[in-house]
Amino acid sequence: MMNRKKFLQLGSMGLASINLPSFSTTIQKPIVISTWDSGMPVNAEAWKILSANGKSIDAVEAGAMYIEDSLNCCVGLGGHPDRDGIVTLDACIMDEKANCGAVGGLEQIKHPISVARKIMETTPHVMLVGQGAQQFALENGFPKEPAKLSEDATNAYKKWIEKSKYQPEINIENKKNNGPFAPPFFEDGSPNHDTMGLVAMDTNGDLSGAVTTSGMAFKIHGRVGDSPIIGAGLFVDNEIGAATSSGVGEEVIRICGTHTVVEYMRHGYSPEKACKKAVERIVNRDPKKAATLQVGFLAMNKKGEYGAYAIQKGFVFSVKSNNENKIHTSKYLI
Numbered sequence: 001m002m003n004r005k006k007f008l009q010l011g012s013m014g015l016a017s018i019n020l021p022s023f024s025t026t027i028q029k030p031i032v033i034s035t036w037d038s039g040m041p042v043n044a045e046a047w048k049i050l051s052a053n054g055k056s057i058d059a060v061e062a063g064a065m066y067i068e069d070s071l072n073c074c075v076g077l078g079g080h081p082d083r084d085g086i087v088t089l090d091a092c093i094m095d096e097k098a099n100c101g102a103v104g105g106l107e108q109i110k111h112p113i114s115v116a117r118k119i120m121e122t123t124p125h126v127m128l129v130g131q132g133a134q135q136f137a138l139e140n141g142f143p144k145e146p147a148k149l150s151e152d153a154t155n156a157y158k159k160w161i162e163k164s165k166y167q168p169e170i171n172i173e174n175k176k177n178n179g180p181f182a183p184p185f186f187e188d189g190s191p192n193h194d195t196m197g198l199v200a201m202d203t204n205g206d207l208s209g210a211v212t213t214s215g216m217a218f219k220i221h222g223r224v225g226d227s228p229i230i231g232a233g234l235f236v237d238n239e240i241g242a243a244t245s246s247g248v249g250e251e252v253i254r255i256c257g258t259h260t261v262v263e264y265m266r267h268g269y270s271p272e273k274a275c276k277k278a279v280e281r282i283v284n285r286d287p288k289k290a291a292t293l294q295v296g297f298l299a300m301n302k303k304g305e306y307g308a309y310a311i312q313k314g315f316v317f318s319v320k321s322n323n324e325n326k327i328h329t330s331k332y333l334i
């Protein structure tokens with residue numbers, strides 16, 4: 001048992017040497033963080049709601065809708081098609097009460113994130129996929145719209161179809177691209193970001209998250225990645241924190257990536273260290289394979305502290321709070 005003398009001795013050694021939890025009372029809120037540099041306008045959209053004391057669930061939906069509208073090469077109807085030339089969309093959303101909704105393989109609907117929210121709010125289910133998801137969307141007033149491949153996505157698909165080599169790559173930065181915040185590119189120079197994931201905390205201290213993507217470029221028709229899977233592409237635990245991911249979804253699914261990150265935070269790791277631990281799990285499972293692909297995790301805890309970690313160089317994320325509005329470069333393992 002520790003007596004008073006021993007306790008005082010410890011004190012003179014400096015308590016910093018003991019791994020005590022931090023008792024900082026400063027909570028940074030509201031705040032929104034999102035994957036990639038394309039998260040800057042997404043955060044701005046979410047901020048309109050957060051700064052007016054709105055709810056984090058409304059903020060993350062608004063942010064995701066913004067990028068779905070923007071004919072981005074990797075999200076929404078302008079996204080990269082699958083190998084049959086069809087754009088299929090994945091999305092999910094989760095609030096502070098662990099309510100959640102998701103769609104997988106949704107075609108010809110502009111706002112998969114809002115369909116996911118509708119599933120969350122009006123059905124007893126979490127996820128609808130393919131034709132069933134589209135039918136649900138149409139029945140709920142979402143209009144059917146043809147995909148409008150962005151110029152980047154069209155060029156990348158044309159280039160890919162010349163060889164039709166089934167070797168998807170995600171997010172690995174082209175060595176020719178030296179800018180600190182420049183996006184990763186395919187070998188032909190077209191942008192190769194994939195997923196928009198965002199997490200927000202509102203003035204009430206409630207956390208929510210949203211993810212939206214057209215998934216891995218030139219995937220097999222029907223393939224669904226991590227993005228719409230709760231616990232893989234997104235996880236929110238309002239007592240602890242929230243996390244999202246970007247990169248090769250199969251690797252994230254194998255380790256229940258974002259759930260793993262949140263569990264590490266539950267055990268006292270900072271958001272950045274929690275993301276690092278999850279990345280290590282992927283890399284340790286198969287280091288050779290991990291060296292050929294990219295996964296990045298992004299997380300926030302209940303204090304509004306945030307952090308990210310990726311397998312490789314190239315992952316960046318965007319942060320908006322009362323204190324900052326900027327792009328950060330993620331640390332990486334390899």
Ligand code: GLY
Pocket residue numbers: 194195213214215216224225226227245246247248249250
């Ligand atoms: N992370 C996106 C995907 O694998 O589909």
